[in-house]
Amino acid sequence: MFEKLDRIKPVYDGVYKVVLFVCKIFLIADILITTMSVMGRYISFIPDPSWSEEVILTLMSYMAVLSAALAIRRGAHIRMTAFDRFLPKNVLKILDLLGDLMVLTFAAIMLVVGSQYAATIGSKGTYVSMPWLSRIWMYLPVPVAGVAMIVFELETLYAHIKSIVLKTEYMAGAVEDKNDEITAAIKKAEEEEKEMKGKEGDQ
Numbered sequence: 001m002f003e004k005l006d007r008i009k010p011v012y013d014g015v016y017k018v019v020l021f022v023c024k025i026f027l028i029a030d031i032l033i034t035t036m037s038v039m040g041r042y043i044s045f046i047p048d049p050s051w052s053e054e055v056i057l058t059l060m061s062y063m064a065v066l067s068a069a070l071a072i073r074r075g076a077h078i079r080m081t082a083f084d085r086f087l088p089k090n091v092l093k094i095l096d097l098l099g100d101l102m103v104l105t106f107a108a109i110m111l112v113v114g115s116q117y118a119a120t121i122g123s124k125g126t127y128v129s130m131p132w133l134s135r136i137w138m139y140l141p142v143p144v145a146g147v148a149m150i151v152f153e154l155e156t157l158y159a160h161i162k163s164i165v166l167k168t169e170y171m172a173g174a175v176e177d178k179n180d181e182i183t184a185a186i187k188k189a190e191e192e193e194k195e196m197k198g199k200e201g202d203q
Helices: 002-006 009-040 052-074 089-124 141-166 173-202
Strands: none
Touching: 009 052, 009 141, 052 141, 089 141
């Protein structure tokens, strides 16, 4: 069963890359607009558009919540680990599973409540500097991030359940690949060292 479910991993990898790419594009746009806005105050031929502040804040909102979703997959979110070494591994896995269920619940709330706010309050207003643009874009990051968090949290839950059933160590999706590379490099170095010692012994 786990072998069949593991085939879905490329889908999660694809979603991760898309969200990461979007965050990078928004960061670049944020830096460029901020630079233009600041320089425009002191250099006459550089424009300082009135919409820059609201656009910058909107892009920052997207980056903040989407990067939180990315942190879920990488296992990079803030957590308390002071008691981890004192607790049995099985207890830690169960606690991690409960924590993931709570995060999944929170992500579902973000999706539902965020969509409601975007459809009601957001759709009724417009940007001050851009009266033609609906404020729904300012509220949309919350439900969008909720979807991304649900996707990555489902993968994390699956990985935790798999580690409990198969009694293996848990490693998050993106981190797992990196750890595999590091482990392979260490093994290769150890094998090369053994070969060198073997050659020296023969001599």
